[in-house]
Amino acid sequence: MKKAAALVLAVLMSTLAVTVHAEETLNGAGATFPAPVYSAWAYEYNKVTGTKLNYQSIGSGGGIRQITERTVDFGASDAPLASEKLAKDNLLQFPAVIGGVVLVVNVPGIKAGELKLDSDAVCKIYLGEIKTWNDAKIKSMNPKASLPASDITVVHRSDGSGTTAIFTDYLSGICPAWKEKVGSGTAVSWPAGIGGKGNEGVANYVKQQSNSIGYVEFAYAKQNNMAYTLLKNAAGIFVAPSFASFEDAAATGDFDPKKDFYLWLNNAKGKKSWPIAGATFILLAKDKKDSNMKTVKFYDWAFKNGANKAKELIYVPLPKSLQDKIRTYWKANGIL
Amino acid sequence: MDIEQKRKIESIVALVFSTLAAFAGLFWLVFILGDVIVHGIGALKLSLFFNDPVPAGMAGGGLRHAMVGQLMTTFFATLIGVPVGVLGGTFLAEYARRTKYARVISVLADIIVSVPSIVIGTFIYAIMVRPLGHFSGWAGSVALSLIMIPVVLRTTEDMLSMVPWTLREAAFALGAPYYKVIIQVVYRGAATGILTGILLSIARVAGETAPLMFTSFNNNFFSWDMSRPMASLTVTIFQYAMGPYDDWHQQAWAASFVITVFILILTLLGRFVLKWRFKQ
Amino acid sequence: MATSNKKNVLDLSFSLITAVASLSIIFIIVGIFWILVRESAPAIHKFGFIDFLISTEWNPVKELFGAAANISGTFMTTALALLFAVPTAIGIAIFVTEVAPNFLKGPVGIAIELLAAIPSIIYGMWGLFTLAPIMSRHIEPFLQKTLGKLPVLEVLFRGTPLGIDILTASVILAIMIIPFTASIARDSFNLTPAVVKESAYALGATQWEVVKNIVLPYSKLGVFGGIVLSLGRALGETMAVAFVLGNNHKIATSFLDAAATITVTLANEFTEADSDIYLSSLYYLALVLFVMSFIALAIAKLMLIRAERKYSR
Numbered sequence: 001m002k003k004a005a006a007l008v009l010a011v012l013m014s015t016l017a018v019t020v021h022a023e024e025t026l027n028g029a030g031a032t033f034p035a036p037v038y039s040a041w042a043y044e045y046n047k048v049t050g051t052k053l054n055y056q057s058i059g060s061g062g063g064i065r066q067i068t069e070r071t072v073d074f075g076a077s078d079a080p081l082a083s084e085k086l087a088k089d090n091l092l093q094f095p096a097v098i099g100g101v102v103l104v105v106n107v108p109g110i111k112a113g114e115l116k117l118d119s120d121a122v123c124k125i126y127l128g129e130i131k132t133w134n135d136a137k138i139k140s141m142n143p144k145a146s147l148p149a150s151d152i153t154v155v156h157r158s159d160g161s162g163t164t165a166i167f168t169d170y171l172s173g174i175c176p177a178w179k180e181k182v183g184s185g186t187a188v189s190w191p192a193g194i195g196g197k198g199n200e201g202v203a204n205y206v207k208q209q210s211n212s213i214g215y216v217e218f219a220y221a222k223q224n225n226m227a228y229t230l231l232k233n234a235a236g237i238f239v240a241p242s243f244a245s246f247e248d249a250a251a252t253g254d255f256d257p258k259k260d261f262y263l264w265l266n267n268a269k270g271k272k273s274w275p276i277a278g279a280t281f282i283l284l285a286k287d288k289k290d291s292n293m294k295t296v297k298f299y300d301w302a303f304k305n306g307a308n309k310a311k312e313l314i315y316v317p318l319p320k321s322l323q324d325k326i327r328t329y330w331k332a333n334g335i336l
Numbered sequence: 337m338d339i340e341q342k343r344k345i346e347s348i349v350a351l352v353f354s355t356l357a358a359f360a361g362l363f364w365l366v367f368i369l370g371d372v373i374v375h376g377i378g379a380l381k382l383s384l385f386f387n388d389p390v391p392a393g394m395a396g397g398g399l400r401h402a403m404v405g406q407l408m409t410t411f412f413a414t415l416i417g418v419p420v421g422v423l424g425g426t427f428l429a430e431y432a433r434r435t436k437y438a439r440v441i442s443v444l445a446d447i448i449v450s451v452p453s454i455v456i457g458t459f460i461y462a463i464m465v466r467p468l469g470h471f472s473g474w475a476g477s478v479a480l481s482l483i484m485i486p487v488v489l490r491t492t493e494d495m496l497s498m499v500p501w502t503l504r505e506a507a508f509a510l511g512a513p514y515y516k517v518i519i520q521v522v523y524r525g526a527a528t529g530i531l532t533g534i535l536l537s538i539a540r541v542a543g544e545t546a547p548l549m550f551t552s553f554n555n556n557f558f559s560w561d562m563s564r565p566m567a568s569l570t571v572t573i574f575q576y577a578m579g580p581y582d583d584w585h586q587q588a589w590a591a592s593f594v595i596t597v598f599i600l601i602l603t604l605l606g607r608f609v610l611k612w613r614f615k616q
Numbered sequence: 617m618a619t620s621n622k623k624n625v626l627d628l629s630f631s632l633i634t635a636v637a638s639l640s641i642i643f644i645i646v647g648i649f650w651i652l653v654r655e656s657a658p659a660i661h662k663f664g665f666i667d668f669l670i671s672t673e674w675n676p677v678k679e680l681f682g683a684a685a686n687i688s689g690t691f692m693t694t695a696l697a698l699l700f701a702v703p704t705a706i707g708i709a710i711f712v713t714e715v716a717p718n719f720l721k722g723p724v725g726i727a728i729e730l731l732a733a734i735p736s737i738i739y740g741m742w743g744l745f746t747l748a749p750i751m752s753r754h755i756e757p758f759l760q761k762t763l764g765k766l767p768v769l770e771v772l773f774r775g776t777p778l779g780i781d782i783l784t785a786s787v788i789l790a791i792m793i794i795p796f797t798a799s800i801a802r803d804s805f806n807l808t809p810a811v812v813k814e815s816a817y818a819l820g821a822t823q824w825e826v827v828k829n830i831v832l833p834y835s836k837l838g839v840f841g842g843i844v845l846s847l848g849r850a851l852g853e854t855m856a857v858a859f860v861l862g863n864n865h866k867i868a869t870s871f872l873d874a875a876a877t878i879t880v881t882l883a884n885e886f887t888e889a890d891s892d893i894y895l896s897s898l899y900y901l902a903l904v905l906f907v908m909s910f911i912a913l914a915i916a917k918l919m920l921i922r923a924e925r926k927y928s929r
Contacts, residue, residue, distance in 0.1 A: 025557075027470065027565055029887075039391040039556065052557040054565055062888035065895065070469050151776040158863035160676070160888035186890055187676035194780050194874040195863030196578070197884055203580030208748070209778055223393040224580045313393075347822035351715050357707020358716070358724055361798065364791045365731045368742050375745075420637045427634035443921070445641045447913045450845065451648075451906065452852025454879050458886060458902045459648045462655055482644055489641065513623040515630035543735020546854040546879070550886055570737050574855065577741040585745070592738050603733040607726065 024051040026294050030063020030076030031162045032198040034097055034280040036219040037315050038076070041302045044309065053298055057198055061160015061186040067091065067283045073291035075283035078162025079186050080262045090286045092333055093260040094326045095279035096299055098316040100246040101166050102276070104226040105213045106206050107133055109146055111227055113240050116141045118232035119275070123175035125152055125213060127182075128192030133211060148211065154193030155205045155214035160186040163199055166278040167215045170266040174275075215276075218246070219313045233275040234267040245274035247316045253279070255322055257329045279318075284335075292335045300327070300336070369596070376593020379586040388558045392581055399591055401558040405567035406595070409473055409552055410542050412562065413480035417541075418534055420481070421488025428489070429496035430518055442493055445486035454546035456482050461550040473566030476552025480541040487540060491533025495526040528613040532606045539602035543595060545570035569595050648906060656900035658893055668900060674865035674881075676889075681897035683904055688867045689782070689875035690905075693857060694850040696786035696871070697793060702843055704790075705797035709839075710827055712798075713805040725802070732795035736856040743788040744859040751787070752779030756872060759783075775872040780862040783871040788856050793846040800845060804838025804923060805831050837926065841919035848912035852905060854879035878905045 028038075035057035042053040058066075060077035067075030068089045076096070086093055103122065105115055117125075121137050124130040130137060133147040157164045168184035182188050196202040199216045203224055206214040218241050221228045230238045239245050249268040255261045265277040282299065284292045303326075307317040318326070330336040387398025424441075432438040460479040465471055499522050507517040523530070545568075553565040554575065569591045576584035576591070653660075663671065663681060671682020712725055756777030764773035775781075808831045816826050832839075862874025863884055878901050889895040 025559070025561070025564055027555075029553075036392055040394075042556070043391045043394075046557070052559070054555045054557055056554050056556075056565070059888045061885075061890040064890040065888055069466050071465055071471055153776060153778060158884045160885065160890050183677045185677040187885070187888075187894075189673070189675040189677065189865065193864070194778065195884070197863075198578070200575075200579035200581075204578055205780070207580055208744075209752075209780070211776075219393075220580060226580075343822050343825065347824035350824040350827070351710075354707040354710035354715055357704045358711035360704050361708050361728050361731065361794055362724065364794070365727050367746075368734060368739070368791070369730075371742055371746050372738060420640050423634045423637035424640055425638075427631070427638040431631050431634060432638070441638055441641050443917055444645060446917050447910060448641065448645060450849050450852070450909070450913050452854065452879060452909055454852070454854045454882050455648060455652070455902050455906045458655075458882065458899060459651050461886075462651045462899075463647070485640055485644070489638070513627045515627045518630070539733055543737065545735070545737045546883060549883065570735065570855075573737050573741060574858075577744060577859065588741060592741060596734060596738055599733055599735060600730060603730065604726075607729075 024049075024294065026051060026053045026074075026291060026298065027056075027072045028053065028063075028074040028076060028282075028295070029056040029058050029066050029072045030283070031060040031078045031280050032057035032200060033060070033078045033099060033101075033163045033166075033217040033278075034076065034315065035199070036217075036223065037097055037099075037306070037310050037313050040309050040313065041298075041306045044305070045298060045301060049301075051294070051298070057200070059157070059159040059186075059198060060162030060165065063162075063283060064186070065160070067285055070285055070288070073288060074285075074295045076280060077186075077283060078278050078280040079165030080264070080279070080281050081260070081283070082262055083260050086260055086283075092284040092286060092292075092329075092335075093262075093281050094299075094329055095255060095261050095263075095318060095322070096282050096302070097310055097318065098246065098250045098265070098277065098279045099314070100218045100241050100249070100274045100277045101163055101170075101215050102218050102221050102228040102241045103213060103215050103231065104203070104206050104221045104228050106209060106227065107148065107150075107211055112221075112225075113228065113230060114142075114145060115227070115229040116232070116238050117229050119171075119174035122231070123171050123178050126154060126156070126171065126190075126192065127177060128154070150211040153209050153212035154190075155202050155209070155212050156190050156193050156195055157187070157198070157202060158195030159197050159201075161198075162186060162278075162280065163215065163217060164188065166264070166266065167276060169264055170276045173267045219315065222314055231275050233271075233273050234269050235271045235273070237271055239272060239274055241274055241314075243311060243314050243316065245272055246277050246314070249273040249275075249277035250279075250316050250319075255279070255325065257325050257332075261326075261329075286333070289335075296330050296335050372589070372592050372596050375589035376596075379590040380593060381590070384587065384590055389556055392579070392584065395583065397583075397587075399569065399572065399587060399594075401555060402567040402569045402572040402591065403594070404558065404560075405473070405552070405555065406542070406569045408560070408562060409476045409480065409548070409566055409568055410538060412474070412477035413484060413541055414534070414538055416477060417481035417484030417537065418488055421485045421533075421537070422492045422530060424485070425489040425492025426496060426518060428493045430514070430522070433497075438493075442490060445490050449483075449486045449490070452546075453483060453544055454549075457547040457550040460547070465551060470563075471551065471553035471565045473552050473562035473564065476548045476566060476568070477562070479547040479551045480544060483541050483544065483547065484537045487537040488530075488533050491536075492526075492530050495529030495533065496522055498529070499525040528609055532610045532613075535602050535606040535609070539599045539606065542602070543570060543599050545574055549574070649903075652899055652903040652906055656896055656903050659896035659900040662893060663897070663900075669904070672867055676891070676894055679891055679893050681894070681900075683878070683901055685865045685867050686876055686878045686881050686901060687904070689861070690851055690877040690879070692782055692868060692875065693786050693789055693861070693877060694847060696782065697789035697850050698843065698847060700787065700790035701794045701797055701846065705794045705842075705846075706801055706839065708794070708798040709801035709805055710831075712802050714823060714827055714831070725799075728795045728798055731791070732799070736792065736853060739788050739792055739856040740859040743784060743856065747788065748779035748784050748860050750779075751781075751784045752777045756781075756783065760872075771869060772871050774870040777872055778862070778874070780860055780874055781872045782861070782868055782875050784860045785857040785875075785877075786871075788860065789850050789853060792853060792856055793850050796849060797842045797846045800842030800920070801835070801839045804835035804842065807838065807923075808834045835923070837919055837923035841916050841923055844912055844916035844919060848909045848916055851909045851912060852879060854883050858883050878902070 063075035
């Protein structure tokens with residue numbers, strides 16, 4: 001009996017030892033915003049190369065924290081870190097893909113793309129000042145929509161989130177009251193609403209709760225057939241979230257390797273630009289030379305081969321010129 | 337109405353309420369279990385046991401990685417927790433029998449059995465995950481073993497104390513040293529009791545989520561490698577149930593079904609072993 | 617002689633190994649406490665002790681943290697859960713010990729204990745998918761129409777019934793702690809000497825009078841111990857409430873408000889706190905929780921020990 005147990009254990013241990021060396025693994029964690037496209041890329045990459053890239057979407061705050069603690073091979077964040085902060089923690093940063101944050105609503109009778117909101121309305125809803133769907137302000141923008149007298153349930157993030165950072169940066173840019181009372185960051189002190197964990201959690205709560213509103217990366221709205229709204233952009237025009245309007249917003253950005261690509265894309269001036277957009281970034285620890293090489297190899301592969309998958313999920317792949325800048329940045333920092 | 341009748345009626349009313357309370361308890365059990373069974377069986381597919389996950393939004397995919405991860409993490413937690421617990425309980429029941437030390441330790445063990453398990457997760461994060469530089473299956477196993485140790489220790493202590501002292505004396509008379517008496521006589525006498533304790537402690541940790549989130553973390557891929565992040569059914573349920581995809585919800589129900597059945601079987605097995613033992 | 621020396625060495629080493637293993641309990645407690653204090657030191661230094669406990673601020677942008685909102689969430693859900701669970705649990709214990717015919721005692725007892733074996737994550741998920749919709753569609757609107765119309769009480773039922781709130785979380789928590797409380801109450805009831813009960817029956821007491829005047833007073837201490845133990849457990853429960861509490865860092869004034877408990881905040885934010893003081897504050901919360909539940913559990917344990925001693929005499 002004991003011998004049999006020992007034998008089983010020995011066999012188990014040896015299989016462990018064998019498999020450990022046979023496969024390449026890479027552990028990343030962070031932003032939920034790009035999680036759909038990262039996991040799609042990782043799935044393909046595993047088929048092509050055998051490398052297992054385990055990406056856990058725990059939130060951008062988590063990406064920053066865990067790479068700072070060196071508990072993962074790379075972190076991911078939609079909130080870019082300033083160069084000083086990167087230098088302090090010995091980190092590198094580059095963008096991976098661009099996407100848009102949309103507002104999703106679950107109001108009976110309202111379909112995707114039907115509701116129009118301007119920045120002031122979004123701000124006041126999230127400040128808790130506009131409390132019901134039939135508020136005069138919302139009605140004036142949507143004279144045809146049948147809006148219920150129900151209370152608005154505001155859904156936000158409960159975890160440290162780059163999507164929140166992008167969204168609150170957008171609100172701070174257009175709404176002085178928001179900037180003064182709440183400010184922007186990966187986690188803020190919310191004046192109203194309930195919190196879901198990750199883009200996933202927000203989407204889930206909005207799906208479940210009638211008369212709710214939330215903000216998620218567009219892929220989540222798309223994959224779950226949720227009703228997104230139109231928004232008034234900086235040029236004063238109502239636009240729909242789409243690949244084209246995200247691309248338009250992205251085109252206004254000038255990513256500078258000298259600043260470690262630090263850049264926000266909110267409230268782009270273009271007439272067709274979607275107002276809440278952002279790049280999502282990868283964070284590497286300078287001292288993790290081995291895993292950096294593997295991570296960079298993956299993103300190099302994704303830049304070359306992942307554009308179609310990204311477009312399918314309505315992310316904007318980085319333009320060729322930016323890709324080249326990033327490759328130069330890698331080389332300058334001794335990777336690749 | 338005379339007093340006699342009033343007392344009778346009062347008695348009946350009160351007892352009806354207590355019966356209702358018992359049925360309320362049963363109601364919740366049936367409601368929850370029924371829900372898990374109905375949804376779980378509906379979502380259960382053989383492919384869930386053989387496939388690994390696919391990207392969200394794609395159809396298909398399975399839970400093989402999480403089931404194996406859960407088994408591995410629990411298995412190694414048992415491997416750490418059971419010896420420590422059994423040996424510790426042995427000390428309290430044998431060498432330190434009826435000392436103040438034994439009393440204090442067993443009270444403390446009873447207390448930490450119920451200490452919030454999420455705190456144990458933060459503790460292991462600080463002493464293992466951060467210093468070692470990665471989340472790992474090992475960290476998850478250690479976190480679970482810390483929950484197991486007090487359970488196993490207390491059952492062992494109780495079960496060994498129940499072995500009659502005369503049995504030991506008989507063995508001493510044959511010239512056997514104490515350690516041999518313990519291993520060959522006392523353990524044998526208490527074996528079923530200790531086994532029950534072990535079964536129940538496994539049932540206890542197999543459903544834990546909170547201590548795994550910060551330690552074994554999660555993994556989208558199948559992995560045997562305990563030194564790397566390890567998937568588990570429980571953390572996967574948390575992730576999938578909180579997510580927006582219907583496919584994920586289905587898989588979360590299936591995973592809940594699997595884990596609930598596993599734990600209930602262990603629990604019932606434990607009860608029956610105990611019952612069978614005391615009937616003898 | 618040599619063999620007996622060898623025997624002695626083995627005996628000694630075995631006793632030493634077991635002694636060390638028994639010390640693991642001390643290591644765990646002291647280790648957790650020490651690490652939590654060490655990790656929360658920056659936050660303790662920055663926010664102090666009383667100030668941290670009474671500050672309702674939870675603002676990662678300004679890096680100001682206080683525990684009051686989380687502590688109030690923890691206490692509100694726990695208190696409400698006990699309110700629901702204790703009467704049910706005592707009723708169950710009375711049923712199992714006094715009322716039920718013998719053939720029912722075993723099965724009902726086992727069923728209640730199975731309820732205790734279901735993992736908390738299952739409760740949480742069931743709460744989100746099954747209970748929350750029922751609460752928001754039926755029970756909460758009903759409560760608003762009835763209790764919500766009464767003066768004073770009305771405050772507790774304000775707000776939109778979402779099902780993601782303190783009330784739902786408390787119901788789930790209550791279902792979870794019923795088995796613990798019930799099984800301890802049952803054990804305490806069983807300690808009542810049969811002689812005393814029988815003599816009361818002989819004097820013509822009704823069944824309820826025996827329970828009320830003999831069994832309950834006799835087992836008071838044990839039942840209280842069970843309640844405090846459940847309280848200690850409820851304070852630290854994470855997954856069952858994480859799904860349905862809504863993560864709101866504000867002191868709730870209504871049962872229909874979203875809230876956050878210490879455990880839920882840890883579950884959501886622990887791996888994701890981007891600044892050092894944020895993480896340290898989370899460790900500080902964990903420390904507060906650890907100390908609170910340790911004290912509650914210790915009190916419960918001491919009560920149960922005293923109860924046991926009283927009866928075994």
